Amino acid sequence: MSADFQHREVITLPARYGKAVRLNRGEAVQVINLYGTQVVDCWAYNAQDISEYMSMEATRVWNQRLNPKVGDSFITSQRHPILTLVADTSPGVHDTFMAACDARRYELLGCKTFHRNCHDNLFEGMRELGVELPHGNLASFNIFMNIQVQPDGITLKTLPVVTRPGDYIVLRAEMDCFVVFSACPQDIVSIQGQGDNTPRDAELRILTAGFPAVPLKGAWVPD
Ligand SMILES: [Zn+2]
Numbered sequence: 001m002s003a004d005f006q007h008r009e010v011i012t013l014p015a016r017y018g019k020a021v022r023l024n025r026g027e028a029v030q031v032i033n034l035y036g037t038q039v040v041d042c043w044a045y046n047a048q049d050i051s052e053y054m055s056m057e058a059t060r061v062w063n064q065r066l067n068p069k070v071g072d073s074f075i076t077s078q079r080h081p082i083l084t085l086v087a088d089t090s091p092g093v094h095d096t097f098m099a100a101c102d103a104r105r106y107e108l109l110g111c112k113t114f115h116r117n118c119h120d121n122l123f124e125g126m127r128e129l130g131v132e133l134p135h136g137n138l139a140s141f142n143i144f145m146n147i148q149v150q151p152d153g154i155t156l157k158t159l160p161v162v163t164r165p166g167d168y169i170v171l172r173a174e175m176d177c178f179v180v181f182s183a184c185p186q187d188i189v190s191i192q193g194q195g196d197n198t199p200r201d202a203e204l205r206i207l208t209a210g211f212p213a214v215p216l217k218g219a220w221v222p223d
Helices: 056-063 103-108 118-128
Strands: 006-013 018-023 028-033 040-046 049-055 073-076 081-088 141-143 146-149 156-159 167-173 177-183 202-209
Touching (some): 006 018, 006 177, 018 028, 028 040, 040 073, 040 081, 040 118, 049 056, 049 073, 081 177, 118 177, 177 202
Antiparallel strands (some): 006 202, 028 167, 028 202, 040 049, 073 081, 146 156
């Protein structure tokens, strides 16, 4: 299926760093887990008004799910769809609960010197596109991150990624938007897969055509 995707740009997302892309409505971005081990944090903003941003809490209401499946959309702080998950070759294990890592998180984990982190990568990625964010956002969509709800229904367990090398997701833009990605620098808590907990590169492809034409769903309302 991937071979049919037409792309206009291929971007390496270097381990521990962030990159932002600008998508036109109807384009998509493919996020490829090259080594199958990497967690990739993601944020999105309306390109016309960056005060409108992708909201994990609004997304969970819209889809009535803890984590998105193919066909589910990501919803903004103004309750508009901004991205739709149109393909996912991974086992479908992602996370919408956990805060992005930031400098303070690494201090709390015992780091005595600066540790690269997803939250600073958010600002750096947008700055590369000439956009200065007025404030941060710890509520990222954590692609490939493996957070399990335990049988008691309330306890969360942080586990390593279960993705295979080359697994990918495709996110379609439902409005002109900036999408920011961070190859999570976390190397203290065991979240990167397959043992060594080492952050690795991922790849981004901006797709113009050839990805699945998944219909856009409306908001959930009670029966
Ligand atoms: Zn992180």
